[in-house]
Amino acid sequence: MADIQTNLATNSPVNAEPVEMLLNMGPQHPSTHGVFRMVLWVDGEKIVDVEPHIGYLHRGSEKLCEGEQYHQVITLFDRLDYVANFNNELVYCQAVEKLMGLEVPERAEYVRVILCELNRIASHLLYVGTIGLDAGAMTPTMFAFRGRERIQSVFEAVSGARMMHNYFRIGGVKEDLPDNFEQLIAELLPPLREDVEESDRILTFNEIFLTRLKDVGTIGPEEAIDFGFTGPCLRGCGIEYDVRKAHPYSIYDRFDFDIPVGLDGDCWDRHWVRVQEMYESLKIIEQALEQMPGGEVVSSLGRRLIRPPAGEVYMRAENPRGEIGVHLISNGTDRPYRLKVRPPSFCNLSAIRRLLTNSWIADSVVILGSLDIVLGEVDR
């Protein structure tokens, strides 16, 4: 900090004393991706220090979980990371299933994987749209939302809701896929691939975009691990860690896909990793559709009251934003005793001070955007 001050002092034409200015960014700021507040101490255009304020969207989800029955908690998990609802539902359902030692029917596993991967694409498309906006490009947003809209209409056909689905159940899914699902997905995938390719072509190697993102918000692999980075943010630093491969859950060990990794750990690498992940997800969906068996989608548990035995489990899964963990403690009643969520966005966001200090104000928006946070998950 002292460095900058002397630097600025000697370089400034009027040779005035450097003055720190306090700048409030958010909570109602269009590019904080929700309601996130940062207090920036700026010296001219340089950020000297940052203090993030979280909690504006705090709903006490973890506490609410303790008051709800096991099947009602799914609705709360929908609202954690509200851009990737299916992925959240999956990790909670799996935690309870692990605690109960419940077998999930084959077909239900495939249905879940297909929907989760579609949701991953939808989430990354939203990211591509917003990072475009953050860097000053309006068009990719429209393109990305068009693709996301297609996915959401399929979600609506399957689960009845575009966002808060409440479709996964402990031991399966709510009901079988609609009869016309095959037709729906056959109509969805080719244009979706085109959409992904289009958003890739228009943005990833665009000169302006490259200049805005390359070598901005760089973080090294060791530091990233220290901050608890996961997901595309970690893989952008060149570390090949993906829960789907490292600790396969559900049926992810049956699919053949790659983990894209970046090189430098800057904003552009994080962006590139996400774009490549969309192609990988498409690969998984195609394989899953091929392998999907027929049969039941609900476990033998049916509609009976869920009462897991007393005990503790920890379950993790790969969300579009990183590794989500659920620590569930049960005391044998019909409600969880304690439910702790490890949200990926929260851990990724913890590096915001390190990333923003000594960068330009104009880059702060891009850096925040490249972390791809969802405030519903950060504040819980």
Add this chain to the structure above:
Amino acid sequence: MLNSVKGMMLTLASTFQGLKKPVTREYPKTPTPVQPRFMGFPALTWDSDVGEPFCTGCMVCIRNCPTQCMSASMMDNPLQQEGQSHRRKIVDYFEINLNRCILCGICVELCNFDAIVMSHEHEMSTYERNGDRVALPALLEIGQKYQRETKWIPPTVLAKAKKDAEDAAKAAKAAEAEPAGAAQEAD
């Protein structure tokens, strides 16, 4: 530079495509059609064979609603005393605060009497704070509209028909296998 030009070409191509075949809709003028499974606000169904609601006021849905947005009470069914209905109890009073409802569909899943459905109604904004506290007559009206529009058949009836069909198929198969078995025995 080259990439920027390419991006511009892509944008132009999309613009022309969009002019030919727009992706967006002018919402209030042309509403988006909903999918058959769409979950709008919950509503109660009407048993037109008997002329009463399906709901018996059993409160299962109310106890399982994650937001506690419903309330109900039951009474003895007058139609049953006249011998017209098989329902001993019937709903007396029912209210859903649709402002609190999160459209999760748990109530529909747990109702044992096919009495509640997720209707396709989703435009219900009002100016009053409690304007969407909907009572029994209005709920039945929404439900009946949904029943008419989707030609609703109670899910238990559907499930029973499916099971009967399966049983019949099984019986037919068994009957087919039997003569073969009998023929073998005769050998």
